Amino acid sequence: MRKQDLKSFLQRVGWSLNPQGYKDIIDSKKRQSIGYFFAILLFAIIIMSIAAIPLLAALPSNLGKEFDKFDRFNIKLNISMKEPVVLVPTHPFITIDTTNTTTELQQGTFLITKDYIYSKGLFGRINQQNISDYKDITDNKEQVNTLLFILTIIAIPSLLICIYALFMIKYMVIIILMWLIALVTTRIAKYDIKLGDLFNVVVHAATVMILLELIFLPLPIRHYLFPVNVFYGITVGLIPFGLFIAYVIIGLSKAKSKRV
16 A cells, blocks of 8 residues: 555545544545445454454463363364365465375475374474374363464464455445435435435444444453344444444534535
């Protein structure tokens, strides 16, 4: 992102959170508002990821505490394969091969065979561990914790992409529904505002909701947003959503005052 683009983005964030800024927002082009939506969502997820670092750092100790609750935890494997499985073929992080076709870790980070787990360490060093060490969880908690932690780190990029896509769909649906509700309301009230101006207001008003919900997501105080399950595990915080509605109303009032 260029310095000028970053400055423009931060200026829009300021406009969105400042009621007086909606006088400038309504003059935006629709493509600018759409671009801003994707940018603010990415910005919020980056901040959320930073806020989640302590949670990630505490993961090994938390896993250890949970495993301590088991008196006995054994895993019995019965795997039969036709050919090796590569996750993901274009970027082979993990290869699973119990056919003994692959016996050396030549690409990717992990190779799981019938008897061993191979992992690539610092400076390309190959580590070999007996897979039986992971069958008895209670007697090998430290090794299992390490493996799960490494797999979590590897999965983070894909997880963040999925989070971005899911929240993009969620907020797009909310924005479109709010835009339609605001459209019907303004037409019934004979409130003169262009469709594009109304769209700009609703998109930018969602800033406070997006920032609060995503930044609070990994924090233990997220319940103070009073999340409500609205559809198959998808939640909306009552406080962020209430502020979203308030900013829509404020934006509409500022749009009217500018045209007077």
